[in-house]
Amino acid sequence: MANSEQIKSLIKSHANNDNEQFYTIVMQIAANEAKNGHTKLAKEMKDLIDKLKTKNKIIDIENNSIPIFQPKGELENLVSVSYPKLNLSDMILKKETEDRLIRIKQEHQKISKIKSYGLSPRRKILLTGLPGTGKTMSAKVLAGELNLPLFLIRLDGLITKYMGETASKLKLIFDAIAQIRGVYLFDEFDSIGSHRRANNDVGEMRRILNSFLQFIENDNSISLIIAATNHIEILDEALFRRFDDVIKYDLPDKEQMIKLLRNKLETLIKTKNINYKKLADDFINLSYAEINRACEEAIKEVLIFDLPYLNEEIISKTLKERQIMRKIP
Numbered sequence: 001m002a003n004s005e006q007i008k009s010l011i012k013s014h015a016n017n018d019n020e021q022f023y024t025i026v027m028q029i030a031a032n033e034a035k036n037g038h039t040k041l042a043k044e045m046k047d048l049i050d051k052l053k054t055k056n057k058i059i060d061i062e063n064n065s066i067p068i069f070q071p072k073g074e075l076e077n078l079v080s081v082s083y084p085k086l087n088l089s090d091m092i093l094k095k096e097t098e099d100r101l102i103r104i105k106q107e108h109q110k111i112s113k114i115k116s117y118g119l120s121p122r123r124k125i126l127l128t129g130l131p132g133t134g135k136t137m138s139a140k141v142l143a144g145e146l147n148l149p150l151f152l153i154r155l156d157g158l159i160t161k162y163m164g165e166t167a168s169k170l171k172l173i174f175d176a177i178a179q180i181r182g183v184y185l186f187d188e189f190d191s192i193g194s195h196r197r198a199n200n201d202v203g204e205m206r207r208i209l210n211s212f213l214q215f216i217e218n219d220n221s222i223s224l225i226i227a228a229t230n231h232i233e234i235l236d237e238a239l240f241r242r243f244d245d246v247i248k249y250d251l252p253d254k255e256q257m258i259k260l261l262r263n264k265l266e267t268l269i270k271t272k273n274i275n276y277k278k279l280a281d282d283f284i285n286l287s288y289a290e291i292n293r294a295c296e297e298a299i300k301e302v303l304i305f306d307l308p309y310l311n312e313e314i315i316s317k318t319l320k321e322r323q324i325m326r327k328i329p
Contacts, residue, residue, distance in 0.1 A: 084140040122244040128232040129249030132289030135228040167211035189227035254280040264295040
């Protein structure tokens with residue numbers, strides 16, 4: 001039978017809406033019952049937990065299963081869902097940044113073990129940096145690595161001009177975060193997280209930020225919440241202590257740019273006479289996204305004109321186009 005500590009933990013996990021911890025404790029009790037020869041009871045308990053997991057659409061990472069979920073009702077206008085298949089090998093990042101993402105992945109892969117010790121994995125992550133440096137892709141990669149759905153919060157549906165309406169929509173999102181395990185991305189987060197004392201602030205935006213602070217503070221789910229911003233300097237200081245980790249993204253250095261060009265070009269098409277070092281020297285100010293787009297444009301040119309290979313002149317031209325576009329206001 002369950003001991004007093006297990007009973008208290010069951011009550012606590014139920015009160016906190018912590019399904020994963022609840023399932024873990026029940027399975028511990030079932031294992032003890034099996035040891036004591038009560039195999040029928042242990043099997044019945046395991047079957048009940050399996051049914052609950054299916055009903056609540058809780059993902060079991062260890063079994064590598066993932067539910068197909070489509071938002072319905074009002075939630076359909078607030079989030080869009082996708083099922084990325086990307087992994088960390090698809091990104092070229094600085095080692096420190098890659099290590100931070102690996103650690104988040106590892107903690108979520110061992111979430112049951114971590115929570116059995118009364119601890120929590122890093123779940124609330126703030127990504128900051130220039131556009132095109134890999135913030136959104138990192139959210140996709142974490143979803144792919146953890147075999148979780150990616151929910152993109154649609155700010156156009158979230159933020160309204162009517163007093164109190166945005167807060168009620170935020171509650172719908174955080175209810176989903178608690179009920180459906182996934183990676184939830186608040187992109188362009190500064191639109192709801194800007195400083196409450198900003199000169200252009202209005203009362204409703206203050207209420208939105210206060211609501212978000214309250215919801216994220218009280219969230220004890222097993223979902224991964226990611227906020228991404230290009231403008232960390234305008235975020236309200238109260239936000240930072242609500243996040244478990246803040247990861248800064250930078251433009252690629254020369255070594256990373258060379259690796260990105262080689263990986264993108266040489267794996268897809270035949271190349272000849274390309275001086276990657278010179279390209280990195282000439283276009284060092286470009287972002288990952290801009291370099292990736294330039295590579296795609298260069299490959300398309302080879303395909304359109306039936307060229308035998310891609311050379312330095314072609315990729316240099318498409319990189320220059322990206323450089324010019326960056327200067328256009």
